[in-house]
Amino acid sequence: MGDPKILAVDDQQIFLLLLENHLREAGFTPLTASVGQEALAILEQQAVDLIISDLMMPGMDGLELIEQVHKRHPGLPIIVLTGHGSVESAVEAMRRGAYDYLEKPYNPDVLGITIRRALDHHHVIRENQQITGLLRERFTFQSIVTVNPAMKELLELAARVASARQTTVAIYGESGAGKEVLARAIHFAGNGLPAGFVAVNCAAIPEHLLESELFGHVRGAFTGADRDREGKFSMARGGTILLDEIGDMPLPLQAKLLRVLQERVFEKIGSNTPLLADCRVIVATNRNLVSLVASGKFREDLYHRINVFPLTIPPLRERKDDIPLLCEHVLDQLRQHLGKPLPGISQEAMNIMLDYPWPGNVRELRNCLERAAILTDGELIRPSHLGIGTGPADDIQTVSSPGTTTYTLTLPSDQISLDALTDRILAITLERCGGNKSKASQFLRINRKAFYRS
Structure with a gap:
């Protein structure tokens, strides 16, 4: 040098x-x-x-x-x-x-x-x-590959709101559909910097810690607070904060978030000094907030406050025309990541991927292809490499139509108990969701604890 x-x-x-x-x-x-x-x-x-x-x-x-x-x-x-x-x-x-x-x-x-x-x-x-x-190249609207008309319309709407930093954006979509990817694209399209994007998973942080995580605290505010701490809203100053899984935010904290969105100020726990919430706010969820409002689990006033500019990402099963394009895009990344030739996907494997309902959406597709890419040895990806449509879930068939997916379970001719049938459905769904209990419970719309009792 x-x-x-x-x-x-x-x-x-x-x-x-x-x-x-x-x-x-x-x-x-x-x-x-x-x-x-x-x-x-x-x-x-x-x-x-x-x-x-x-x-x-x-x-x-x-x-x-x-x-x-x-x-x-x-x-x-x-x-x-x-x-x-x-x-x-x-x-x-x-x-x-x-x-x-x-x-x-x-x-x-x-x-x-x-x-x-x-x-x-x-x-x-x-x-x-x-x-x-590098991040701008990765997280741009152009990097979200699609030929689907609904997705193209969604990206056009997202590009329009990117310049409106004070407008709260609500992104809806199933787990793995790409909500954070879209949020980052909005952030970067508004000339944001990497350090200015802060994501918080409201479902992954215990209720008693979430307020401190968001707003910070001063020394002595509670037992164990031995020093001042900056919250995520402070870290996102001048940038974007993504409140992921907003539907799981506790009701008491929802009231405090409502004030932040309305007045653009907040206080650290244990302090009366107002701080400016100078950041774009994007919320995301895979839950139906209207149903949560009706059941009293989500504040109606907060719902209307965050639902200023809603964007709904369609699930992958409703845009199967994107699957071939997404596959090639992922394989191109895997060729660089794994450093090995990946000629492509056989027609038989592609047919399986087109028929599969993808409960985990784009994330599941990416994981499936990564597994297949590791298993292949300079050959086309075959059905046996995919790990879907085989194994314990062979006795379940799917029939999809726009907006719906019907499942038909093949049962034995002899008698079967309701408990055994329930266990079988849980096992099949868990298999289809790659062992992810949270994803499987969301897919079946049941309590996650059901998987631990079975």
Whole structure:
């Protein structure tokens, strides 16, 4: 990599020679220029890691040089040197984009430390920009592959609301349908940064901890609160907070969330100081909130407050025209991930995938293909690789029509008890849901505890 190249700019030749020697002794490769135009010419000819510039120079002064450098070489760090009594000018230079300033005469050790710190800061910024670029490519509306008309219409609506940061978006859809993927696409389409997207699973956090998780707490607010803690709303400031599984949020906390959405302020637990909820709010759920409102398990006023801009992702079984496209998209990712050739999917395997109801939706399809890709050895994916439509669930058939799926269970000719039949249905559903009890209970619309009793 070599030593970092530092361009020193100063019209005083004796000072410039002194600065050049100090830079070389500190392990840098120095370049020098006496005026701003000469510095710009050097930048056009070779890459430079950092600039050290005087402010008071004939012709183009240091402030103008900063502006010209940032126009032509955005992000290049600049440290300004200023004479005693010109601190106001140095502060103005930082306002225009300089990283830091030092007063003349400077301490060589302090100069070296400041340069290293500026280079490290610039390196972190560049890495963050690269990560941001990769995430933007992954989480964009264009990355959501579909040929289905309903999905295309959904993405058009999502793109429209992306620029409205104060509008609460409600995303509905079954487990694995891609609710968080859509939420991230909305976030990035609104020019959001990776660090500005915060997701909270309201169903995965115990009720007594969820309030602190969302809003934070101050030291001594409750037993065990030995220090202040920032909540997710604070972490999402300027970005987006996704409240996933909003239908499972406890009623007492629903009232507090309603106030946050209405007034855009919140308080940490144990504090009366209001904090600004300066973030986009997206909620998501796989539950029917209207039914929860009717049963008294979800506040009606909160429902109307979050349902400002509803987006419903259709389940994969209702958009089977997307399955071939999704399969190729996933296989292309797996080719890179696994580093092995994956010629494709046989017609027999594709027919099974088109007939399968996909209770786990896109996530289940992805997991199914990953398993199949591992099992294949440079051959087409066959039915035996898929792990669906075989095994314990062979005695169940599905007939799908738009919006519905009918299941027919093949039973033995002799008598069977109701308990045995129930156990069989639970076992089959659990098999179809990949052993995920939560997914299976949601699919059958029964209490999750039924799987533990069976």
